[in-house]
Amino acid sequence: MKSTVLVTGGAGFIGSHLCERLLADGQDVLCVDNFYTGSKDNIRHLLDNPCFELIRHDVVLPLYVEVDQIYNLACAASPVQYQSDPVGTTKTSVMGAINMLGLARRKRARILQASTSEVYGDPLQHPQPETYWGHVNPIGARACYDEGKRCAETLFFDYHRQWNVDIRVIRIFNTYGPRLHRNDGRVVSNFIVQALRGEPITLFGDGQQTRSFCYVDDLIDGMVGMMDQDTEIGPINIGNPAECTIRELAETILRLTDSKSELVQHPLPIDDPVRRKPQIDKAETALGWSPKVTLEDGLGETIAYFRHLLSK
Numbered sequence: 654m655k656s657t658v659l660v661t662g663g664a665g666f667i668g669s670h671l672c673e674r675l676l677a678d679g680q681d682v683l684c685v686d687n688f689y690t691g692s693k694d695n696i697r698h699l700l701d702n703p704c705f706e707l708i709r710h711d712v713v714l715p716l717y718v719e720v721d722q723i724y725n726l727a728c729a730a731s732p733v734q735y736q737s738d739p740v741g742t743t744k745t746s747v748m749g750a751i752n753m754l755g756l757a758r759r760k761r762a763r764i765l766q767a768s769t770s771e772v773y774g775d776p777l778q779h780p781q782p783e784t785y786w787g788h789v790n791p792i793g794a795r796a797c798y799d800e801g802k803r804c805a806e807t808l809f810f811d812y813h814r815q816w817n818v819d820i821r822v823i824r825i826f827n828t829y830g831p832r833l834h835r836n837d838g839r840v841v842s843n844f845i846v847q848a849l850r851g852e853p854i855t856l857f858g859d860g861q862q863t864r865s866f867c868y869v870d871d872l873i874d875g876m877v878g879m880m881d882q883d884t885e886i887g888p889i890n891i892g893n894p895a896e897c898t899i900r901e902l903a904e905t906i907l908r909l910t911d912s913k914s915e916l917v918q919h920p921l922p923i924d925d926p927v928r929r930k931p932q933i934d935k936a937e938t939a940l941g942w943s944p945k946v947t948l949e950d951g952l953g954e955t956i957a958y959f960r961h962l963l964s965k
């Protein structure tokens with residue numbers, strides 16, 4: 654049956670891919686965004702679709718609309734961006750969650766929260782299973798994001814226990830792909846843009862810290878799969894367990910772009926997590942989901958996107 658699906662943060666990197674996917678699945682999509690880090694450019698190709706509607710709105714404020722499902726993605730995800738207005742970041746996560754949960758409660762709509770591997774902080778357990786409670790500095794530079802997202806998870810589970818709201822919570826690990834913002838400071842977009850321009854690659858620290866990168870199409874499959882099943886509410890890790898060091902990532906991007914850029918070391922940002930890798934047994938069992946796209950293939954698509962963007 655055709656549903657009306659609200660996507661908050663729908664003009665962002667992940668949100669725009671999700672809107673596209675939901676439209677392709679035959680849903681009516683209501684995209685809500687305040688364009689803090691997102692852009693109309695990401696959804697311009699959807700604006701003429703009669704099943705797509707855009708509202709400029711800040712989720713910190715109440716929103717009264719008629720919808721059947723909610724994907725709550727509104728929140729800057731790049732450390733540079735979420736730290737540029739830390740109070741705004743916490744407000745978005747916490748007040749945004751309250752408002753969207755209030756909406757879900759009123760409409761009896763299922764609501765999915767885009768949570769994050771950052772709830773594990775700088776993890777002491779490796780790889781990270783959903784049962785790990787995390788290791789987060791509550792007063793550090795990343796806290797506005799980490800604690801905001803942790804509080805949002807608390808709200809989701811309390812709305813579920815107290816008001817029986819139908820929740821889904823996924824913890825997203827580093828995701829990349831076309832429509833990453835070219836200068837939002839995240840590592841994949843930074844390195845690709847630097848490599849294509851022949852500029853120095855900004856390696857923070859010695860580059861031995863690790864991340865596990867998931868291609869956006871795989872993430873969207875996991876996200877929609879989580880929303881569209883009736884038994885598992887989460888939290889559930891969605892990410893690619895293929896772990897690599899940031900130095901290896903830089904070297905792979907240099908090779909794939911055939912770039913002569915040099916690696917230049919910069920100070921490691923404060924509280925930068927040392928290692929990160931999802932344990933995904935739960936997603937495999939409960940959703941039958943696992944990532945399909947290799948890092949090289951995904952980077953190939955992403956590099957092609959940035960090549961085109963930079964040539965304009």
Ligand code: NAD
Pocket residue numbers: 661662663664665666667668685686687688689690691692710711712713725726727728729730731745749767768769770824825826827828829
């Ligand atoms: P993004 O910055 O590209 O997208 C976020 C979107 O939310 C933007 O369009 C922005 O304008 C919008 N937004 C921000 N504050 C808002 C507000 N107060 N009201 C309305 N809209 C607002 O980031 P992304 O990578 O697409 O991330 C989307 C979601 O996924 C975020 O919630 C993020 O925390 C989560 N996530 C992303 C990753 C990742 O690696 N990309 C990892 C973990 C979690």
Ligand code: UDP
Pocket residue numbers: 714715716717718751752753754755756757758759
């Ligand atoms: N809310 C909203 N849209 C709705 C319903 C509620 O934005 O359709 C907001 C409402 O403004 C409130 C928040 O969600 O601030 C939480 O709503 P809830 O019903 O849980 O609590 P209460 O109204 O008692 O604060």
Ligand code: UDP
Pocket residue numbers: 731732827838839840841843844855856857858862864899921922925926
């Ligand atoms: N990083 C880097 N150079 C950059 C941007 C990021 O070396 O230009 C590192 C950063 O220190 C971190 C990793 O790459 O260890 C991932 O950073 P990002 O900001 O993409 O996401 P995070 O996982 O830290 O939220």
